Amino acid sequence: MDQPDQIIHQPVRLKIMAALKPLPGDEMLEFVRLKSLIGATEGNLGAHIGTLEQAGYVKVVKDFNGKKPRTRVALTKQGRRAFEDYVTYLRGIVNSAQG
Amino acid sequence: MTEPSRNEAADALRDIEQTQRKSYSVYGYKSAAPFLILWGVLWIIGYGTTDLSPRYAGDAWLLVTVVGFVGSTLLGMRTGTAERRPFSWRIFFSWITAIVFFCAIISVLKPTNGAQVGAVIPLLVACGYVILGIWIGARLVVAGVVIAALTLTGFYFLPQHFGLWMAAIGGATLIGTGLWLRTV
Numbered sequence: 150m151d152q153p154d155q156i157i158h159q160p161v162r163l164k165i166m167a168a169l170k171p172l173p174g175d176e177m178l179e180f181v182r183l184k185s186l187i188g189a190t191e192g193n194l195g196a197h198i199g200t201l202e203q204a205g206y207v208k209v210v211k212d213f214n215g216k217k218p219r220t221r222v223a224l225t226k227q228g229r230r231a232f233e234d235y236v237t238y239l240r241g242i243v244n245s246a247q248g
Numbered sequence: 249m250t251e252p253s254r255n256e257a258a259d260a261l262r263d264i265e266q267t268q269r270k271s272y273s274v275y276g277y278k279s280a281a282p283f284l285i286l287w288g289v290l291w292i293i294g295y296g297t298t299d300l301s302p303r304y305a306g307d308a309w310l311l312v313t314v315v316g317f318v319g320s321t322l323l324g325m326r327t328g329t330a331e332r333r334p335f336s337w338r339i340f341f342s343w344i345t346a347i348v349f350f351c352a353i354i355s356v357l358k359p360t361n362g363a364q365v366g367a368v369i370p371l372l373v374a375c376g377y378v379i380l381g382i383w384i385g386a387r388l389v390v391a392g393v394v395i396a397a398l399t400l401t402g403f404y405f406l407p408q409h410f411g412l413w414m415a416a417i418g419g420a421t422l423i424g425t426g427l428w429l430r431t432v
Contacts, residue, residue, distance in 0.1 A: 153252065163260060167267035172275055182278075182432075186270055236264065242257035 156204045157235045161189050161197045166232045169207065169224040177210060177221035198222055206231055273385030277429035280380070280388060282323045284429065287373075288422030290316050292415045298362060299411030305362065317343050363410045367403040370418060371396055387432070391425040 157163055168186045169178060178186075184194050201207040206228030210221045224232070252260065290312045297308035324339035350369055359365050374396035381388030398421060402413035 158252075160260075160263070164263065164267050167264040168271040171268050171272040176275070178271070178275075182274055185432075186267065186274060236261070239252070239257040239261050239264075242252060243254055243261065 153238060154231055154235050156200065156206060157231060159197070161187060161193065162201055163235075164189075165194070165197060165201060165222075166206065166224065166228065166235075169222060170229065170232055172223065175223060177223040180220035180222060183222060201228065204228075204231075273387075274432050276380070276384030277387055277432045280384075281426045281429040283320060284391065284422045284426030286319050286323065287316060288419045288424075288426060290319075290419075291370075291422060292419035294415075295366065295411045295413075295418065296415035298366065299409060299415065313347070317347070363403060363407060366410060366414060367399050370399045370414065374399065387425075387429055391421075391429075394421055394425070 157166055164187045165183065168183055172178060180194070180198075183198075184191060187194060189197070198207060198209060202209050205225060207222050208225050210223075212219055212221075294305075294309050294312040298305040301308075320343055321339055324342075350372065353368065353372070354365055357364070357368065359368065374392040377388050377392030377395065379392075381390070381392060395418065398417050399414065402410045402417065406413045
């Protein structure tokens with residue numbers, strides 16, 4: 150990767166991707182939990198999730214848990230691969246500067 | 249777009265690692281919480297019956313074991329998600345393994361009274377929570393240490409009412425810890 154992935158190369162979006170990455174398989178994280186993990190405001194987080202969803206990096210499911218509306222987010226395969234590539238890119242910068 | 253400097257890249261990698269660790273803990277807590285609540289209720293039933301109606305203790309513990317086994321398997325099938333997953337043999341055999349090893353330990357130790365059995369099993373469970381917590385997050389370590397401390401307290405200082413102690417304090421602690429894990 151010569152240039153950083155423009156979608157992930159933004160601190161909040163990078164944190165969103167990092168928070169979703171450890172979830173196994175098709176597990177999803179609730180929006181409220183993601184919000185507390187990232188420490189972003191609801192509007193800000195929603196906007197960045199929208200950007201990631203448009204890029205095909207995350208999928209968003211809106212449903213009801215009992216009577217309460219719920220939004221859940223998960224990484225897509227494409228998002229997982231893009232995140233791994235981005236981490237490799239960052240490691241490359243750190244390692245090349247060390248060498 | 250300019251390439252990040254080495255320091256910026258290193259900072260970003262550090263942020264990623266911290267966020268991933270926190271997310272892993274949140275997922276682990278969320279997965280463990282329903283099990284703690286279920287077993288808290290079952291402890292109240294099992295230990296409470298042992299202390300208040302000792303003649304039904306055997307039946308109560310049989311019921312607790314069956315409900316715990318089936319309930320835990322069902323909970324494991326929906327760990328971390330709202331969707332029901334297909335039956336998992338891995339979860340099923342995890343519980344079979346736990347039961348077989350508990351029985352093996354009890355058969356080797358040959359406890360002379362019910363309180364010893366009632367103390368050894370929670371201590372093994374507490375040990376499991378501490379080990380899980382070392383990998384997943386501090387709250388599970390706290391849960392394990394508290395359960396072990398309460399078990400030992402009841403066993404040594406309240407031997408006459410150990411069952412009642414484990415039902416009221418131990419069961420409530422498991423339920424409380426499960427609710428605490430859900431708050432993350």
